[in-house]
Amino acid sequence: MADLDATRGTGSGLPDALRAAGNAGAAGAFDDHHRPRADQVADCVHCGFCLTTCPTYVLWGEEMDSPRGRIHLIAQGLEGEPLSTSMVTHVDRCLGCMACVTACPSGVRYDQLIEDTRAQVERRHPRGARDRALRAAIFALFPYPRRLRLLRGPLWAYQRSGLQALIGRTQLLERLAPTLATLNALAPRLRGVPRPPRRVAAHGDRRAVVGMLTGCVQSAFFPDVNAATVRILAAEGCDVLIPPGQGCCGALSVHNGRRAEAERFARRLIDTFERSGMDYFVVNAAGCGSSLKEYGALLADDPAYATRAATFAAKVRDLAELLIEIGPVAERHPLPVTVAYHDACHLGHAQGIRAQPRTLLRGVPGLELREIADPEICCGSAGVWNVLNPEPAAALGDRKAAAVLATGASLLVTANPGCLMQVAAAVRRQGGEIALAHTAQVLDASIRGLGPAALTDR
Ligand code: SF4
Numbered sequence: 001m002a003d004l005d006a007t008r009g010t011g012s013g014l015p016d017a018l019r020a021a022g023n024a025g026a027a028g029a030f031d032d033h034h035r036p037r038a039d040q041v042a043d044c045v046h047c048g049f050c051l052t053t054c055p056t057y058v059l060w061g062e063e064m065d066s067p068r069g070r071i072h073l074i075a076q077g078l079e080g081e082p083l084s085t086s087m088v089t090h091v092d093r094c095l096g097c098m099a100c101v102t103a104c105p106s107g108v109r110y111d112q113l114i115e116d117t118r119a120q121v122e123r124r125h126p127r128g129a130r131d132r133a134l135r136a137a138i139f140a141l142f143p144y145p146r147r148l149r150l151l152r153g154p155l156w157a158y159q160r161s162g163l164q165a166l167i168g169r170t171q172l173l174e175r176l177a178p179t180l181a182t183l184n185a186l187a188p189r190l191r192g193v194p195r196p197p198r199r200v201a202a203h204g205d206r207r208a209v210v211g212m213l214t215g216c217v218q219s220a221f222f223p224d225v226n227a228a229t230v231r232i233l234a235a236e237g238c239d240v241l242i243p244p245g246q247g248c249c250g251a252l253s254v255h256n257g258r259r260a261e262a263e264r265f266a267r268r269l270i271d272t273f274e275r276s277g278m279d280y281f282v283v284n285a286a287g288c289g290s291s292l293k294e295y296g297a298l299l300a301d302d303p304a305y306a307t308r309a310a311t312f313a314a315k316v317r318d319l320a321e322l323l324i325e326i327g328p329v330a331e332r333h334p335l336p337v338t339v340a341y342h343d344a345c346h347l348g349h350a351q352g353i354r355a356q357p358r359t360l361l362r363g364v365p366g367l368e369l370r371e372i373a374d375p376e377i378c379c380g381s382a383g384v385w386n387v388l389n390p391e392p393a394a395a396l397g398d399r400k401a402a403a404v405l406a407t408g409a410s411l412l413v414t415a416n417p418g419c420l421m422q423v424a425a426a427v428r429r430q431g432g433e434i435a436l437a438h439t440a441q442v443l444d445a446s447i448r449g450l451g452p453a454a455l456t457d458r
Pocket residue numbers: 053054055056057065066067070093094095096097098099100101110
């Protein structure tokens with residue numbers, strides 16, 4: 001702990017070295033464009049309360065793969081240490097799950113520290129050729145819903161031919177190309193659902209006008225979740241605005257240090273919706289919601305967008321958050337099903353939304369809600385972290401799948417497409433069986449009076 005001791009405060013505020021480095025814009029790991037803030041680093045008192053909630057510390061037990069260790073590395077960078085490969089490795093291994101933010105009694109803004117650090121890494125650290133190529137492929141595909149939708153046809157044929165299941169069984173890909181094996185295991189079973197119209201009218205008296213994010217992975221691979229979301233909102237008295245071509249919200253980019261790209265996506269989304277007359281902007285993907293709520297900070301340096309971005313961000317609501325805020329009025333019909341609810345990290349840790357989905361699910365007559373052990377530990381999805389880090393992601397997925405299966409529930413419910421794909425793959429790997437659904441699909445099934453088979457026999 002000698003190195004950690006060196007960054008401790010003296011009780012009078014910032015440690016001297018950090019104060020000097022942070023305020024003077026010293027050289028070292030970081031340049032002056034949004035360098036990690038020394039005062040936020042100094043808020044960490046090294047108590048270690050965050051360690052047991054950190055998935056990488058749980059996996060490896062290494063101090064530098066814990067929140068406290070990463071904050072220490074950032075402090076060293078601010079004091080003049082260069083951006084070494086080792087430092088980048090520990091930063092890259094962070095899932096950005098924000099469990100440490102929930103756990104920290106000192107209010108350390110690790111979320112902001114890691115976001116600023118990642119942006120520095122992406123700008124200043126030369127990556128190896130393989131890593132560069134993989135990241136280029138990921139970011140040329142995932143934030144583009146139209147490109148993802150082009151994959152539906154080939155993926156459908158691949159699944160129907162039985163090849164996906166066969167390749168999964170042989171485990172050959174795991175040995176030869178773990179990244180491809182992960183993509184193969186994650187690919188969800190496709191369902192054909194018509195695209196939603198541009199505007200859907202509220203049933204009965206209108207209570208709100210709501211813009212809706214259709215998302216990238218959500219719109220390409222989970223169109224049934226979007227369709228359920230639209231039906232719920234309309235049933236609850238909302239006019240729903242769904243302009244086509246709205247593009248990506250930028251979540252994937254900002255969580256991976258690609259700040260300029262995220263800013264471009266954010267401006268486009270604001271342009272698309274800001275004159276629509278919406279009261280709220282609703283999101284059904286946890287990772288997207290947490291980024292959208294930070295648009296004010298993301299575009300704070302842009303005089304043309306700073307105020308508009310803050311206004312937009314103030315309207316953003318997760319679906320469950322909005323339904324509780326306006327108060328559910330649509331009748332719920334009985335749905336006798338046992339549900340294990342999984343807190344997506346970017347809903348629970350990043351947005352503090354845990355009670356609302358549970359309240360909504362408990363409001364469904366006949367539904368029994370069961371809790372999953374160690375709910376604060378990430379399932380290993382974390383945006384594209386599972387693609388970039390296939391082996392540890394599988395280990396975290398297996399851990400989560402075992403906890404889910406131990407509940408004995410027949411349906412796993414969560415509010416993020418990445419978690420659904422990650423846990424589904426891990427459950428299959430363990431030879432277990434559980435149906436999966438988004439919160440929206442459960443509420444939709446209850447409002448429409450469908451039986452549990454609509455969720456469990458898909
Ligand atoms: S964000 Fe998650 S993985 Fe990263 S340091 Fe915090 S708890 Fe660990």
